[in-house]
Amino acid sequence: MARLIIIEPRSSGCLLIDRARELGHDPVVLTADRDERRVPRERLAAASEVRIVDTNDDATVLDLLKTLHEATPLGAVLPGFEHYVPVAARAAADLGLPGIDPDAAMRLHYKHLMRQAVTDAAVDQPAAVLVTEPNEVEAAVTKVGLPCVVKPVNQSGSMLVRRVDTLDEAVLAVDRIRDPAATYLGRQTLPVALVEEYVRGPEFSVEGYVHDGEAHVLCITEKMLGPEPEFVEAGHVLPADLPAGLAAEVTSYVRRVVAALGLGLGPFHAEVRVADRGPLLMELGARLPGDHIPTLLSLAQGVDMHAITLRAYLGEPVGAATPGVRRQTAGIRYFLRPEIRRFTTMTVDPRLADDPRITEISLLHSPGAEVPDPGSSSGRLGFVVATGATYQETTALLDAVDAAVVFS
16 A cells, blocks of 8 residues: 555546545645636545645645655655646655656656657657747748647647637737736746647547556547637547558557657657658647546556556556457547537437447536636537447447537
């Protein structure tokens, strides 16, 4: 049994608390417990201890962890969400615990450092230019060409990521990133932007983990994106319906990216587009995938990515280092209704809602509450999770539910 820290768990990170408890450990949660940094109370109930602290203040977090470790030795420090990968890595290094190298953690979190590391390793990826001042936008757009993608270097959930088709649109996109009001989880968006080559082609995510210095790919997930110019994720299906040769190419490419970034431990979620010249990195997170992908992985292949993560951070044997046996396919579809900013009810055809292949239909916002801007994942209204014997069966069922759900 180990006493372990989970810093600000969100999304899939919340289930780390329950899984740690089920595996016989004592999970201690660090959370600010205010505004966007609130852990659902039903998840906190599984924690052995909850410490309220400003999780965006690295010095305070590191001091607290040192004090906790001196009182009762800790077994691991895990980031509960992407933004807390760097501070968890620094804490693990300070306390002599297994963790990501702190320098690698910075490359994994800050997208401009990620691009530079991949370039230095001679791995192909979209062309990218870092813009630190507004007067640099024109030169950046000229270098990468139009259309292009403008994104912040330190945010998540597709926040402020936008395809632009003109120089004026690029200038406006950079201005939005530089706006002091552009915050998430109480964190200021850095006032710099990446202007990147726009890649045409289908997008996939690659779920895996690193153990004993080796990257293991568990699954390739097909991604569905909402309408551009935003890149809001509308759904996922796994395993992706890919020819064996292309799947092997994507897997090999992601392993090269993992090595280039220096990720030496724990889970990863890599996003790639397959262009005419091959797979190209969108970004890679050193954390559990969000959007219920670990649940889909468990439903489809019997793989427990939460247990893998906990064992990796605790320095324990992970177990089977090969993908799970495909039993079925599983998918999630988010309800994107950009025209709806407030609703009171969600209705679903009972014949679909009662289908045994549907495992969950849920709302993401309370009826009557204002729905956030639809330009990021925060603006999605709800979702459905379904399984099927084949890729085609699962996607058809998700399509049917999405078309049948009515908000009023």
